Amino acid sequence: MSPLLNLQLALLLAAVVGIAGQTTAEEAKRLxxxxxxxxxxxxxxxxxxxxxxxxxxxxxxxxxxxxxxxxxxxxxxxxxxxxxxxxxxxxxxxxxxxxxxxxxxxxxxxxxxxxxxxxxxxxxxxxxxxxxxxxxxxxxxxxxxxxxxxxxxxxxxxxxxxxxxxxxxxxxxxxxxxxxxxxxxxxxxxxxxxxxxxxxxxxxxxxxxxxxxxxxxxxxxxxxxxxxxxxxxxxxxxxxxxxxxxxxxxxxxxxxxxxxxxxxxxxxxxxxxxxxxxxxxxxxxxxxxxxxxxxxxxxxxxxxxxxxxxxxxxxxxxxxxxxxxxxxxxxxxxxxxxxxxxxxxxxxxxxxxxxxxxxxxxxxxxxxxxxxxxxTRKIEQSPRDEYLYYSGCLLTGVRSGSWKLVLPRSESPAGLGWWGRMIEEVPDPLLFNLDDDPGEVSNVANDHPRIVASLMKRIERARSELGDIDHPGSSARSFDDGPRKLQRPLH
Incomplete structure (x- = not known):
């Protein structure tokens, strides 16, 4: 279907919807x-x-x-x-x-x-x-x-x-x-x-x-x-x-x-x-x-x-x-x-x-x-309350507010192929306050066990719903038959 025909159909639909008091064709032109x-x-x-x-x-x-x-x-x-x-x-x-x-x-x-x-x-x-x-x-x-x-x-x-x-x-x-x-x-x-x-x-x-x-x-x-x-x-x-x-x-x-x-x-x-x-x-x-x-x-x-x-x-x-x-x-x-x-x-x-x-x-x-x-600054707070750090399918951490939790990992983790070479070992969980420490230098995990525990709950939910390197998540999409496979296998 041509772009012009797409537009004509969209404007026609907008005009019809406008009869119900929602969006008019004129408003559609001002998108x-x-x-x-x-x-x-x-x-x-x-x-x-x-x-x-x-x-x-x-x-x-x-x-x-x-x-x-x-x-x-x-x-x-x-x-x-x-x-x-x-x-x-x-x-x-x-x-x-x-x-x-x-x-x-x-x-x-x-x-x-x-x-x-x-x-x-x-x-x-x-x-x-x-x-x-x-x-x-x-x-x-x-x-x-x-x-x-x-x-x-x-x-x-x-x-x-x-x-x-x-x-x-x-x-x-x-x-x-x-x-x-x-x-x-x-x-x-x-x-x-x-x-x-x-x-x-x-x-x-x-x-x-x-x-x-x-x-x-x-x-x-x-x-x-x-x-x-x-x-x-x-x-x-x-x-x-x-x-x-x-x-x-x-x-x-x-x-x-x-x-x-x-x-x-x-x-x-x-x-x-x-x-x-x-x-x-x-x-x-x-x-x-x-x-x-x-x-x-x-x-x-x-x-x-x-x-x-x-x-x-x-x-x-x-x-x-x-x-x-x-x-x-x-x-x-x-x-x-x-x-x-x-x-x-x-x-x-x-x-x-x-x-x-x-x-x-x-x-x-x-x-x-x-x-x-x-x-548009109608509100000051972003709707995003967390960001999950994935390297390929490997879950490596989470940020919520100013806090970032980094998970333990091996050097050049399996399953990441050629870009695993850029990932170094982290033996123990790390916690950073990115407001004070954007360079992720000072680990404060021992000082804030409750924050670590709270962030780990987010990690557990992500592992369950999205998945991790060793398993697919319950909400991961699949349109073809068969199990999920990694391009670079773990073993």
Whole structure:
């Protein structure tokens, strides 16, 4: 069904419902546009408004000054896992996957409902530009991805970008791997040889798409490949940042955000558009393989970001792996200059966007919370009262309020494959007060046994409902026959 026909049907339905005194067709036309800008491997501190002294981000700093900055916003610690949580409003351990295989990079089952599907059913045009990384590998098809797991099959009317990540080495020429770029189901670039112009290209694509859909409510998901290695920045930005090549990439992303905001203003839809900026996980800091003191050199320090004052980085089970910058701007709806340390997560965006769009959520258990009243500051308290730390299917801890409990674990735990190398041993339970100790340095478990016991009750509920590395949970979804299997078995 075409996007135009979808809109016509949605407006017709709105008009019919309006007869009953609920929503009119005219009100449906005023539904807010939704723009989600998602970066890749960007550290918590890597914006001026989050403390960077070396990376200049005037457009994002201004966006924060005109809107909301959240300092306890959580994603997931790895790329594909994080995108799955964002798209489905669920912890990845809950999400059904093809063949009931829990993969290191989650692949949502085709029967899972994405945020794009929810919004498209409400009459929204849905466009995705950038990195997908939620597809199932399949040889002999365009882009090497099972057609049922492409963006177009998961709710997006339009897709331009990469089906997977751009690489896993510092330089493109370090390996033979090359990534295609697709427009919908067509491969338009067979193999990317350098990434210098990817941010500018995505920006041009995003602006053209917004201009083409300005007459109807739209959802744009702009998922930058940067600053994931191999890095790339155009001539205007390369070599200009005080933070090296990585900083160049962030400063070009900042420019891109400025271009998006300028376009919305020029089109006269700025006041009716919610723009959200965040990252998929923390920075990939791995100067030597697995950070071994005498290990083989890997990522130069000027090719990755900074999670200070948090502990850890991408793939780790500390806050630096999954706590990311968050900015939201919506003139007249989100108060300017508001900052909060209340918890929120990528999972909360799906129910929040659905609420703003007047859309129906899928009839399944979700972990996301509707944060509409919180984001617009009708209330000061976030609807999220806990965040569970999962590394793949391994439950490693929980945060509630300012308290974080870290569970005992072995070094490089079984079942986590290649990214288990970034997880160190924790022999005994640890308790941190993140308000006083964001770097997770001072264990105060012995001083607060009642808090430890209270948090353990949350852990026990999570193990029962969602599951853990050694068993599925009672509320985990499955659409295929057979037991749950791990991509990297425990034994």
């Amino acid at each position: 807010p546009n939704l723009v989600l800008i998602f970066t890749d491997d960007q550290g918590y501190q890597d914006l001026g408004c989050f403390g960077s002294a070396t990376i200049k981000t005037p457009h994002l700093d201004k966006m924060a000054a005109q809107g909301l900055r959240l300092t306890s916003f959580y994603a997931q610690p790895v790329c594909g896992v994080s995108r799955a949580a964002l798209m489905t409003g669920s912890y990845p351990i809950r999400i059904a996957e093809p063949g009931n295989i829990k993969r290191l990079h989650t692949v949502p089952h085709s029967k899972e409902t994405t945020i794009a599907e929810v919004l498209r059913r409400a009459g929204y045009a849905t466009g995705m530009i950038g990195k997908w990384h939620l597809g199932l590998d399949q040889k002999g098809v365009p882009g090497g991805m099972d057609p049922e797991t492409t963006p177009n099959a998961q709710g997006f009317d339009y897709f331009y970008g990469t089906p997977k990540y751009n690489g896993y080495t510092v330089y493109v020429d370090d390996v033979d791997m090359r990534v295609p770029i697709m427009r919908n189901q067509e491969v338009v670039v067979e193999a990317v040889e350098d990434w210098d112009h990817i941010t500018a290209t995505y920006t041009d694509e995003a602006i053209r798409w917004i201009e083409a859909h300005q007459q109807q409510p739209f959802f744009l998901y702009l998922a930058h490949n940067m600053p994931h290695i191999p890095l790339g920045a155009s001539e205007k930005f390369k070599g200009n940042s005080d933070a090296g090549f990585y900083g160049d990439c962030i400063e070009e992303i900042d420019w891109s955000c400025g271009e998006i905001l300028k376009t919305l203003k020029q089109l006269g839809i700025d006041d009716n558009t919610l723009v959200v900026f965040t990252s998929d996980n923390g920075p990939w800091v791995e100067t030597t393989r697995a950070m071994e003191p005498r290990g083989e050199a890997f990522i130069p320090r000027d090719h990755s970001g900074n999670a200070d004052p948090l502990r850890g980085w991408k793939m780790s089970a500390w806050d630096g792996g999954c706590r990311v910058p968050f900015i939201a701007r919506w003139p007249g709806k989100i108060p300017a200059g508001w900052e909060s340390d209340e918890m929120l997560s990528t999972m909360d965006l799906m129910p929040t966007f659905a609420s703003l769009a007047g859309a129906m959520l899928p009839d399944v258990d979700l972990d996301g919370k509707d944060a509409t009243d919180f984001l």
